[in-house]
Amino acid sequence: MAGLISAMEGFCVIGIVILVGYIAARMRIGGPNAQYVLNRFSFFVASPCLMFDILSQESLGVIFDSSIIVAFFSAMAVGVVFLILNHFFFKLKAPDATIGCLNSLYLNSNNIGLPIATYILGNPALVAPILLMQQAVFTPVGLTVLDVTTKGRVRVRDILKQPLHQPLLIGTLLGIIVSLISSKVGYFVIPSFIDDPISMIGDSAVPMILMAFGMSLYGTKPMADKRGRSATITVAVLKNVVMPIAAFILAFFVMGFRGPTLYACVVLAALPTGQNVYNYAARYNVGMTFARDGILLSTVTSPIVIALVAFLLS
Template identity: 35%
Template sequence: MLDVLSGFLVVITVIAVGFVVGRQQLLGPNAVYALNMFVFWLATPALLVNFLATADLADVFGENLAVVVLSSVLAGAVGFFGAHFLARRDVPDSLVTLLACSYCNGSNLGVPLVAHVLGDPTASLPVIIFQTAVYGPAVVLMLDVSTRRRRRREDGPGQVRSPAPRLVRELLTGVVGNPLIIAAATGVILAVVHARTGWALPAPVAEPVATLAGAAVPVALVAFGMSMAQVRVLGPSSPGRSVWAAAVVKTVVHPALAWVLARVLFDADGPALLAFVVVAALPTAQNVFTYAQRFGTNTVLARDAGVVSTLLSVPSVTVIALLLG
């Protein structure tokens, strides 16, 4: 437990350093974007390849993936039905709430957080693959259909052409061109080769990959702290109660569901149970705001839920570490 808590204290400290740097604008106005792009395109893929190349794939894609899928769907259902039937929001707005309650920040924050707190970045890999390849595209297609129906009701029939073929192409391109998916596929291939033949990456390749991988955690956490210093949320136009409800579902209900599923279905305990629950407690991903903005629906909730859930994830993961570490 002390190792987990000390690791999480380091994470909080580095985020705080990033916050101070962001407040003082020490790295310039566009530094957050540049740092995030470095992490997304170079450091995080290298981190995944570095760990996956010799990993046991059964540990990565077994019970972990099942808990990710089931807990995400259940948390999303809580968000959707709460928004649709309690808050009386229409289907597109409720779908955005569904994502805000269940779509984890598994890459930008998830990989460095679980890498440092749990010592294993592959714990967040199942959620990245599930969300990027299945969950996100499925909900985006539902958003496309429901927003077009809403516009037909508002503008009359025949006013909005279906962009579905283009949307499908963009989704497929996004999955195939995602550096995390490419890195995961590369790592899986290397892991299979290593398991069957014992072959590993030669040092001239492995060492640069490991060097880039070492930059993923500190750079991502500094960039995250800087971004927190530049965002203002919960303004007059924000649906405050809905934002807080979505953030609580994401950082409290979602990990609670993961704990129940892991205990009931797999009798998990120890480090495995901690990993399942910490991954589920990750905050709402930036992708949710991107999707909401793309379809022009519930954008303020998506933006504010991402920020508030990120703030709540700090005490949430701390408590999880205390109880399960």
């Protein structure tokens, strides 16, 4: 029970930072372009530093833990389900459908996943495989689709060059390389006078993303778009309900996980949609309302689902 209370406190911390962003926008602190600046700085600078800092200091065994199989296929399942539902019911255009798919499968592994892993599961490193999966697979694929659909053309050269345009992926891969080298030589190879500023910049990523998200709430009414309301509710249900159920089925029946490992897989699958999805939507100026409402609804309902999972499996 103490761990569950601590996790709820983590949700409270996140809510306060989002509220600060909302108040800053309401008071016009930073001017009309503050949200845009925070999004871009986080996307191109702070978030890659955060990924590098986390992964460079994790062992390869933790980064490539077998639980990544459960996380990957449960996420893929809900993403495919959303695309099928969109084809038959929602009829969203390709960029908006991509945002909806990411809303369905993208886990908030940083600013909510870390406190959940720490306070409920007792091991913050459990989010490392999810970080790797999302930044090495889902993010570049999703951003590639956004690139080619918003530009109106599809060229093989652009797709092959896409990883070079993704700072998050570059930071992730560099972190893995440093982790590999460090494991070979027996010590962390990055000197502190270089690692410390990277870590400091990385620490700013989550607050900036959360405050930019809070700023996006000012002057808007969540769930006001009746046309997109059903799609928004659908992505929240897929993320918060269907994905944990899929993770349990895969972990229990396919992978044979039991005890803490099974519990961790299901709890992490119940994490809400990551604010990064709104960051990506803002980056390409598509589906921003859809992304914002989906994240908000998922974040509000996720603590209830996680509490239920903790009650049933802990």
